[in-house]
Amino acid sequence: MFEFQLAKRLYTSKKGVKRISKPAVFIAVLGIAIGFIVMMITIAVVIGFKGEIRNKAVGFSSDIQLSNYNTMASYESHPIAVSDSLLTALQEYPDTRWVQRYSTKVGMIKTESSFQGMILKGVAQEFETSFFTKYLVEGTLPAFNDSTSTNEVMLSKTVADLLDIHLDDRIFTYYAEDEGIKARRLKVVGIYQTNFYEYDKLYLLTDLYTVNKLNRWGVDQASGVEIAIKDYAKLEEVTEDLGDKFMGLEDAYGEPYIVNNVEQLNPQLFGWLALLDLNVWVILGLMMAISGFTIISGLLILILERTQMIGLLKGLGATNKMIRKVFIWLAIFLIGKGLFWGNIVGLSLCLIQSKFGVVPLDPAVYHVDKVPISLSLWWVVALNAATILISVLMLLGPSYLVSRINPATSMRYE
Known part of the structure; x- marks a missing residue:
């Protein structure tokens, strides 16, 4: 592919690199790397924190409880x-780990x-x-x-x-x-x-x-039966299914059953955890915007400093679309470089914190004694892919600057 090969040549060549474009490119790459590091650490900490709190709530009361309906209206247990x-029967239920x-x-x-x-x-x-x-x-x-x-x-x-x-x-x-x-x-x-x-x-x-x-x-x-399920993602589904099975039934003493899960028993706690998701989306949005604007700035400077080359390519018959692809590929190379260093630094910081717990927390406030970290291959890959996709989409508009360059006048441009 002509556009890819030319962009690769421009990216690897040291010739023609001007005083303005070199720091601009460095800042663009640095912006992508820092933004990605912040996003990775944010997601790892929030997922880790939610997992720690959820596991502790489940540890005290299990995923699902089968109990007496009258207990819901009384402080004392029935x-x-x-x-x-x-x-x-509960142990043989397909989604049950133990009861x-x-x-x-x-x-x-x-x-x-x-x-x-x-x-x-x-x-x-x-x-x-x-x-x-x-x-x-x-x-x-x-x-x-x-x-x-x-x-x-x-x-x-x-x-x-x-x-x-x-x-x-x-x-x-x-x-x-x-x-x-x-x-x-x-x-x-x-x-x-x-x-x-x-x-x-x-x-x-x-x-x-x-x-x-x-x-x-x-x-x-007993006050009830605690049920642990195999897949927490199916918590609502299993709760509803068991609730339907025990609805209207009574035990040998005429006591009615009720099925509740850990989120229903602790609505304030899990409501608070749900608010953390909003914070994550705000941070991701801000970091994506900052990373996008830095790479856009770098791309615009590269286009302006390659005006003579653009004019020459147009004179040789290259279309605006082809030249735009060249600079978008060039920007993708820069984004890739930023993501490479962002992944290296971000993963290193997360692994260090996960293994050694170098950043402590006050357990009286946060319920954990160190910043929790949770890494997963699928969301790391998804974050990389989303960063590339959004950054490229943000570059489409500025890349149209190529069409404004006139071949006749650009040959004299310095």
């Missing part, structure tokens, strides 16, 4: 019957000098422990079961520091009942810290039997 056949029973009881921890409200959450032997194991800072996880009471509990470092509680301490917890206050003494065997303070301040983890006994529930009852 039970549903959880039979083996129900657990088996687990849970029971909760609202109460309070009281020490000699202070007190703190909390939710005691009990789980059984099928409990998926990977999330809390990841954030365990001291001790071990309690012995989870549904047949005996261990009186073991795991709480967060946030609560431990607030109430001056240490590993192996025995704490007194209190629960309001119709006939008065019920007390239960529990041994602290583990301390975790997720930096997700809204949950860290609330949840204490123990065995299912202990919580059911406090609630005076039968062995076949």
Whole structure:
């Protein structure tokens, strides 16, 4: 292709490079590189941050919960019957990874000098422990079961520091009942810290039997069933499908079912995360505009400084369209150079932060202790392709300057 070959020759040749075009081209390439670095880091940080927050919310409550409809209108938990056949049916559902029973009881921890409200959450032997194991800072996880009471509990470092509680301490917890206050003494065997303070301040983890006994529930009852799904992208679809299956059904005690997902249970949290997407689009738009304008400036200077060459090509029979293609190809080479260095620097910065966490954050504000990074090949490739496409589209208009150059007068132009 004539246009491509000529543009390549102009790009690689050092002859005829003038004092104005050289810094202009450098600034254009630098603008593309910096803009791309900012866009890459922005997307990597926002995706990483949303992923961290979402994973912590899911870790505390799973993707989907099957519970008692009456719980939605009450601060206290209401039970549903959880039979083996129900657990088996949910486990065999095509999109399910695992299911687990849970029971909760609202109460309070009281020490000699202070007190703190909390939710005691009990789980059984099928409990998926990977999330809390990841954030365990001291001790071990309690012995989870549904047949005996261990009186073991795991709480967060946030609560431990607030109430001056240490590993192996025995704490007194209190629960309001119709006939008065019920007390239960529990041994602290583990301390975790997720930096997700809204949950860290609330949840204490123990065995299912202990919580059911406090609630005076039968062995076949629980607050609900937590369901983890294989693909989070299908969260709404699976929630609707399960909701349709359990709509209008009642358990063995006549209690109605309801199905909710983690986003429905935490609307403010996920609404806040959704706002981050708007910030990303604003930043991407600004960086695309800046990168586009810098490459346009470079292209215009190149066209003006190649006026004699344009006149000569027109005199030899080249059309405006052919000459425009030459300069667009030349601009694409410059964009490619900017993207090359942008990818090198951007990926390096992201990998360094991901591996070493050199940029810390205040976990009390951001729920994470370092800037989170999430890299994916598909969006990196998509970002490169979008940058090239948008930049080229922005160049189409300025490239029409070629048609304004008259061959007769351009031969005398200096």
